[in-house]
Amino acid sequence: MTTYYEILEVSREAILEEIRTAYRRLALKYHPDRNPGDKVAEDRFRQISEAYQVLADLEKRQLYDLYGDAGLVGLDVSGFSGFEDIFSSFGEVFEDFFSFGRSRNGPDRPQPGADLRQPVVLTLEEAARGLDTSLTVERRVNCPQCGGSIAEPGRPRQTCSRCQGKGQVSQSQGLLKIFNTCPDCQGAGARITSPCSVCQGAGVIKEKKQIQVRIPPGVDTGARLRLRGEGEAGTYGAPPGDLYLEVCVAHHPTFTRKHQDLYYRAQISFVEAALGTKVEVPTLTASTCLVIPPGTQPGATLRIPGLGLPGLRGKSLGDLVVVVDLQTPTQLSEQQKQLLQEFLRLKDTVGLDGFTGMEA
Numbered sequence: 001m002t003t004y005y006e007i008l009e010v011s012r013e014a015i016l017e018e019i020r021t022a023y024r025r026l027a028l029k030y031h032p033d034r035n036p037g038d039k040v041a042e043d044r045f046r047q048i049s050e051a052y053q054v055l056a057d058l059e060k061r062q063l064y065d066l067y068g069d070a071g072l073v074g075l076d077v078s079g080f081s082g083f084e085d086i087f088s089s090f091g092e093v094f095e096d097f098f099s100f101g102r103s104r105n106g107p108d109r110p111q112p113g114a115d116l117r118q119p120v121v122l123t124l125e126e127a128a129r130g131l132d133t134s135l136t137v138e139r140r141v142n143c144p145q146c147g148g149s150i151a152e153p154g155r156p157r158q159t160c161s162r163c164q165g166k167g168q169v170s171q172s173q174g175l176l177k178i179f180n181t182c183p184d185c186q187g188a189g190a191r192i193t194s195p196c197s198v199c200q201g202a203g204v205i206k207e208k209k210q211i212q213v214r215i216p217p218g219v220d221t222g223a224r225l226r227l228r229g230e231g232e233a234g235t236y237g238a239p240p241g242d243l244y245l246e247v248c249v250a251h252h253p254t255f256t257r258k259h260q261d262l263y264y265r266a267q268i269s270f271v272e273a274a275l276g277t278k279v280e281v282p283t284l285t286a287s288t289c290l291v292i293p294p295g296t297q298p299g300a301t302l303r304i305p306g307l308g309l310p311g312l313r314g315k316s317l318g319d320l321v322v323v324v325d326l327q328t329p330t331q332l333s334e335q336q337k338q339l340l341q342e343f344l345r346l347k348d349t350v351g352l353d354g355f356t357g358m359e360a
Helices: 004-008 016-030 039-055 058-072 083-089 091-098 124-129 270-275 334-350
Strands: 116-122 131-142 168-173 176-181 204-215 224-227 243-249 256-258 261-269 277-282 287-292 301-304 320-327
Touching (some): 004 016, 004 039, 016 039, 116 204, 124 131, 131 243, 261 270, 261 277, 261 287
Parallel strands (some): 261 320
Antiparallel strands (some): 131 204, 224 243, 256 261, 277 287, 301 320
16 A cells, blocks of 8 residues: 555655655646646545644644554544645645735735854864853844935835735646746835935845853854844844854864863873873863872773863752873883893783783
């Protein structure tokens, strides 16, 4: 039996946007107006509409994935009684992509401004302590002269005579009335006889603005900070969009970051590892002394609490994790070689137990 996924020609892992895209493509292909008198196309059109009705609904899709057709028993997914029923259920899809039915956005309808995105690169030290900085943002704002109305002040706009202010013109095609954007007013519903002299009728101008930003301590690459109202201007009184700062923390030459912990690789000789030693370990602000216990093995990790990065929203500090690397000498004097050979002789005499050391 053909599944709804096969009908829409998508995989079972398809996201909603992929399902919507597939439906639009197939609905346009098999629409009755494009296939007059074709019963096969009409039946196919009903199938893809039914499939979309199920797969675009999260609850219905989950039931279908778990139980197949049995999971949809009692739900209204049996198809449509007629094409008016289809257009009622999927009006949004057809309006957006086929212009069937009236546009939901009438002339001069307020539209919120677009969001903006701007990358912010921080050093690891800046990410640890937070940063107060100033950013230059280029965006479109409402024209100061016309206030976004696009007309010269004092020169009113005239209602479009072709569409009578509706912003659309219609024509009948088969069962449907097709609405298209008015070619005279470009959907505005009015004609501008005197465009604004400052913005040339665009309603907006470009502006560079300095914005003071507080980046909190503990941010990491991939974090997004939202500044409300700092995006581009809306139209006809609608609010502006937002500005999203996309954080990237630059590579550090000394430390590796894993969430709130910092990792540092300390290099010591095998003699220091065997006997124990003290090493100076750098931190993001100064340095500290760390005791390496006797018998430390290569790759052993030693934690220094509280010397990592702060967590967002007041979480506690991470740790500084020191990873021990052993350095093997490459140039030995004759005396050093003799001592190592004596060490090997003693190792054979004492046995392996005395050289097991500590676990990493």
